[in-house]
Amino acid sequence: YFHILLLLHSLHYVYTASSGLSTFPEFVAVGMVDGVQMLHFDKQSKTVLKQDWMEQLTRDDAEYLESSNGLSLRSQQTFKDDIGILKQRFNQTGGAHIFQKMYGCEWDDDDDDSIDGYEQYGYDGEDFISLDLKTLTWVAAVPQAFPTKQRWNQEKGYNEQQKNYFNKECVDWLKKYLSYGKSTLQRTERPRVSLLQRSPSSPVVCHATGFYPDRVVVFWRRDGQELHEQVDPGEVLPNHDGTFQVSVDLDLTAVPQEDWGRYECVVQLKGIEDISTPLDPALIRTNWVYMSGLTIPIIIGFVVLLLVAAAVVGVLLYKKRNGECIKLSRRTDT
Known part of the structure; x- marks a missing residue:
């Protein structure tokens, strides 16, 4: 069984407007490349570059910061007005409210035609409206979004413009960011793999950490075949140093210890050879030690x-x- 590891790169933006929150800015915009924040905007500090390589980009593109500030300031006023409209539609007079816009694109550098984009809005943590790029129509997630859907569906010129943005302009910017941040964004860091177990009755955890990029596959095999039962995969999570970690649990409740040798954990990351770790009690890090078939606590x-x-x-x-x-x-x- 072979996994296909797609090397997808992504460019995402998130605009967040708030009302009734004294400790949170009225408007914040964040830009991310491959999950790494590269810029931040708010009314007080304007556009703040979050990566060293962005400094070089702005030196080469003298209009970048001015353009970014202008776009964010216009969005800030628009979003402030939008919250007022949404509060009326939802029959709200006060309280704390948040309105968000999320948009971006993904690109597979192994397949130049593999491009995907999205644009969606959310209100108070729930989906509000989103653009279907295949039909170039807007999809309302709640009844309060129907008036917006009807109006935006009539703006066919704008919707065509958005299609061009996601299929061309967004990807061009993504490639530009990847070029400037190559040493950071296109690096490969090999994962460190450990087997962990809290107690003899707990699942054995295959824990991979310190890897980059985040597109990794971790799975358990028995007799060379991938397991789909007995397995509980976890989410890929960020580390503080910019790398990532993930854990996959294996339930051994019904497996006698003499059969453990049939199992192995496999970690796949593009650019390196597969890392295979056999299920050997001697390799398990735990608060317990195995001795002559007995389990002795050493807490x-x-x-x-x-x-x-x-x-x-x-x-x-x-x-x-x-x-x-x-x-x-x-x-x-x-």
Whole structure:
């Protein structure tokens, strides 16, 4: 069984407008390439570049910052007006509300024709309206979005323009960002793989961390065949250093330990050879140690407790043996 690892690159923007939140800006715009934030905009600080390579881009493109600030400022006023309209449609007079626009594109650098784009809006954490690029029509997620859908569907020129943006302009910008940030965005970092288990009755966790990019495949095999049962895959999560991590659990409740040798964890990341880790008790990191088929707890807290208990018993024995001397000294002190 072979997994197809697509090397998809992505450019995403998120605009967030708020109302009734004193601790959150009225408008924030964020741009991300391959999940890495490269710019941030708010009313106070304007456009802030979040990556060193963006500094070089703005030196080469003198109009970039001015254009970015202008677009964000116009969006800020539009979104402020939109929240007022939405509050009326939802019969809301006060409270805290959030309106968001999310749009972007994805591109497979192995297939130049493999391009996907999206544009969608959300209100108070729920879908509101989205653009179907195949039909160039807007899809309302809630009844309150129907008036917007009807009006936007009539703007055929704008919708065609959006199609061109997602299929051409957005991808051109994505390629430009990837070129400037090549050393960061197009690097490959090999994952470190560990087998973890909390207790003998817990699942064995195959944990891969420190890898980049985030497009990784981790799975368990038995006798060379990928397992779909007994397995609980986790989500790919970011690390603080810009790399990623993921865990996949394997339930061994009904598997005798003598059959563990039939299992292995496989990690696949484009650009490196597959990493295969056999299910060997000696490789499992845990709070328990296996010895002659027995499982012995070696929890540090328990050892400390034993030491404290031994010290208390020693003190009590000492007092019992020297009880009268202690009493006499107390009388003398008083």
